[in-house]
Amino acid sequence: MKIVVCVKHVPDAQGDRRFTDDHTVDREGVDGLLSELDEYAVEEALTIAEARSASGEDSTVTVLCMGPEGATDAVRKALQMGADAGVHVCDDALAGSDALATSKVLAAALRTLEFDLVLTGMASTDGLMSVVPAMLAQRLGLPQVTLAGKVELDGTTVRIERDGDSATEVIEAPLPALVSVTDQINDPRYPSFKGIMAAKKKPVNTLSLADLGLSPDDVGLSAAWSVVEAVAARPPRQAGQRITDEGDGGTRLVEFLAGAKIV
Amino acid sequence: MKTTSSRTTNPQDLADLDSLLTAEEKAVREAVRQVCDDAVEPSIAQWYESGELPAARELAREFGKVGLLGMHLEGYGCAGMSAVDYGLACLELEASDSGIRSLVSVQGSLAMFAIWRWGSEEQKTEWLPQLATGEAIGCFGLTEPDFGSDPGSMRTTARRDGGDWVLDGAKMWITNGSIADVAVVWANAGEENGGIRGFVVPTSVPGFSAPKIKHKMSLRASITSELVLEGVRLPGSAILPEVRGLKGPLSCLNEARYGIVWGALGAGRSAFEAARRYSMEREQFGRPIAGFQLTQAKLANMAVELINGQLLALHLGRRKDEVGLRPDQVSLGKYNNVTKALEICRTARTILGANGISGEFPVMRHANNLESVLTYEGTVEMHTLMIGQALTGIPAYR
Numbered sequence: 001m002k003i004v005v006c007v008k009h010v011p012d013a014q015g016d017r018r019f020t021d022d023h024t025v026d027r028e029g030v031d032g033l034l035s036e037l038d039e040y041a042v043e044e045a046l047t048i049a050e051a052r053s054a055s056g057e058d059s060t061v062t063v064l065c066m067g068p069e070g071a072t073d074a075v076r077k078a079l080q081m082g083a084d085a086g087v088h089v090c091d092d093a094l095a096g097s098d099a100l101a102t103s104k105v106l107a108a109a110l111r112t113l114e115f116d117l118v119l120t121g122m123a124s125t126d127g128l129m130s131v132v133p134a135m136l137a138q139r140l141g142l143p144q145v146t147l148a149g150k151v152e153l154d155g156t157t158v159r160i161e162r163d164g165d166s167a168t169e170v171i172e173a174p175l176p177a178l179v180s181v182t183d184q185i186n187d188p189r190y191p192s193f194k195g196i197m198a199a200k201k202k203p204v205n206t207l208s209l210a211d212l213g214l215s216p217d218d219v220g221l222s223a224a225w226s227v228v229e230a231v232a233a234r235p236p237r238q239a240g241q242r243i244t245d246e247g248d249g250g251t252r253l254v255e256f257l258a259g260a261k262i263v
Numbered sequence: 264m265k266t267t268s269s270r271t272t273n274p275q276d277l278a279d280l281d282s283l284l285t286a287e288e289k290a291v292r293e294a295v296r297q298v299c300d301d302a303v304e305p306s307i308a309q310w311y312e313s314g315e316l317p318a319a320r321e322l323a324r325e326f327g328k329v330g331l332l333g334m335h336l337e338g339y340g341c342a343g344m345s346a347v348d349y350g351l352a353c354l355e356l357e358a359s360d361s362g363i364r365s366l367v368s369v370q371g372s373l374a375m376f377a378i379w380r381w382g383s384e385e386q387k388t389e390w391l392p393q394l395a396t397g398e399a400i401g402c403f404g405l406t407e408p409d410f411g412s413d414p415g416s417m418r419t420t421a422r423r424d425g426g427d428w429v430l431d432g433a434k435m436w437i438t439n440g441s442i443a444d445v446a447v448v449w450a451n452a453g454e455e456n457g458g459i460r461g462f463v464v465p466t467s468v469p470g471f472s473a474p475k476i477k478h479k480m481s482l483r484a485s486i487t488s489e490l491v492l493e494g495v496r497l498p499g500s501a502i503l504p505e506v507r508g509l510k511g512p513l514s515c516l517n518e519a520r521y522g523i524v525w526g527a528l529g530a531g532r533s534a535f536e537a538a539r540r541y542s543m544e545r546e547q548f549g550r551p552i553a554g555f556q557l558t559q560a561k562l563a564n565m566a567v568e569l570i571n572g573q574l575l576a577l578h579l580g581r582r583k584d585e586v587g588l589r590p591d592q593v594s595l596g597k598y599n600n601v602t603k604a605l606e607i608c609r610t611a612r613t614i615l616g617a618n619g620i621s622g623e624f625p626v627m628r629h630a631n632n633l634e635s636v637l638t639y640e641g642t643v644e645m646h647t648l649m650i651g652q653a654l655t656g657i658p659a660y661r
Contacts, residue, residue: 016271030271073286080290190297193330193342196290 080191096221327397362485374401440488457507524596
């Protein structure tokens with residue numbers, strides 16, 4: 001079983017978010033990390049590969065990432081968790097790429113790899129558009145099986161459970177397929193110290209656009225179909241209203257809730 | 264990656280000390296932070312308040328999974344990490360609680376190190392792998408009720424009886440004692456047998472008991488015990504064959520003390536961070552107390568001392584990895600970093616005012632813990648005298 005996990009390097013959500021003049025995310029001086037939502041995909045891939053390897057089937061997990069130089073950190077983190085190899089698509093022309101361009105690049109990279117299963121997270125923690133998995137499946141002509149809360153495989157099919165508000169859907173597709181997983185699917189592992197040291201020796205293949213046969217005109221900000229027109233910081237949160245209970249606390253709370261049309 | 268100074272100010276790393284660490288070292292630190300955030304932080308205040316560590320075995324297994332136990336040892340299931348890695352791990356552990364760091368220090372640097380460095384091949388194969396995974400817990404018995412800084416005068420004896428050894432005596436202030444599966448116990452075996460010798464004692468042997476020490480006002484989230492040895496009969500193979508005299512236990516203590524050089528800064532960092540945040544939220548006279556010069560002076564001083572301490576710890580760590588450390592260099596580190604961390608905690612406490620003594624904040628817990636750290640693994644007085652001896656050539660304690 002050959003599994004490829006697509007991962008994104010995102011700015012640390014706990015750091016200050018800044019934007020450059022063209023309204024793209026300013027990554028200078030901001031710590032980046034493996035998108036938390038992608039950790040679930042990495043964990044799922046490792047769990048599948050480990051189970052398969054234990055039953056004698058040769059299994060590998062490759063992580064694929066598109067991003068600037070520093071994005072190697074995200075690849076490295078996945079390797080520390082236990083993935084076998086990394087592919088990093090890195091090219092200055094990629095800056096500002098939208099979801100459409102990202103899926104084009106990832107699809108081109110996936111065409112250079114062998115795989116039975118492509119796993120992704122449910123969204124990136126910075127862009128949050130959640131469309132790349134579907135676009136990627138479309139470009140590659142793969143069945144798209146999204147938002148899995150549980151993944152089961154036999155030799156030729158993948159079966160997932162997707163939890164909705166009122167029902168759980170069970171969806172099956174033939175392999176190879178693309179599956180995106182939710183943050184409910186598992187509990188991602190920490191890299192162990194042995195994993196951290198082993199990752200130093202694992203291969204990371206860095207590819208440029210030219211390596212993938214893509215033109216700089218196909219990607220980047222100038223080729224984007226969607227453009228961020230403006231960004232504005234959210235106004236600081238207003239101080240809350242304190243209600244001191246002077247015997248009528250309950251009534252006043254209800255009045256407040258009713259005033260806000262909550263009750 | 265660019266290694267230029269960050270454009271933005273990071274109050275947790277004003278001096279950009281992170282630039283001195285490799286990517287792997289940062290990954291080690293991050294892994295320990297994660298396991299502490301998940302397994303320690305949610306419960307630590309409760310454990311401390313109740314004076315119990317009910318999750319000790321569970322924690323040991325979690326730590327074992329990451330590779331924390333005996334992480335700086337090679338082979339036998341240990342991770343074989345560097346001294347700097349080990350130090351960074353101790354700092355993160357102690358940023359959660361000194362008691363949790365103590366569990367790891369005693370397991371890895373005292374119990375496991377003693378067996379790894381001075382044990383027979385059989386002892387290593389039997390104990391190290393299960394201590395590394397956290398399946399087994401280890402403790403280390405040197406200090407006695409009447410002998411702390413002067414362990415050479417210990418009263419615990421080891422007597423030859425045919426091929427066996429018989430141990431009698433008592434050890435005091437033994438971290439992990441009551442839950443340990445194996446104890447490394449140091450006993451006086453008599454001049455003819457090499458003086459002070461180490462023994463690997465399975466705690467299930469008849470005559471061994473480890474009652475818990477109660478009523479501690481410090482390290483409350485740590486199991487501290489007395490070890491009672493009443494005619495404990497051990498086979499001849501239980502002795503640590505490779506060392507005679509005080510050098511044995513002192514070599515182990517140097518390992519653990521080195522971890523404390525880093526660890527104490529973790530406690531200091533947590534107290535500092537709690538105080539910094541609090542000072543920006545707490546308003547008096549219509550503005551945050553962080554805006555008052557007295558508060559800023561405290562914060563600035565705390566930050567500088569933390570940075571100084573980290574530089575010293577990192578320097579000693581790099582030296583340890585490259586050429587090894589002399590005991591007086593470890594003393595230098597422990598003396599400075601523990602005393603400064605304790606001062607930081609006490610200052611943080613004043614910034615929090617009355618809230619500083621509340622269990623709602625971690626500050627008093629860290630301050631109280633460091634009162635133990637100040638005197639265990641060599642009292643601050645002994646470390647002062649070690650530095651004094653190194654400077655003058657005169658041992659003032661003899």
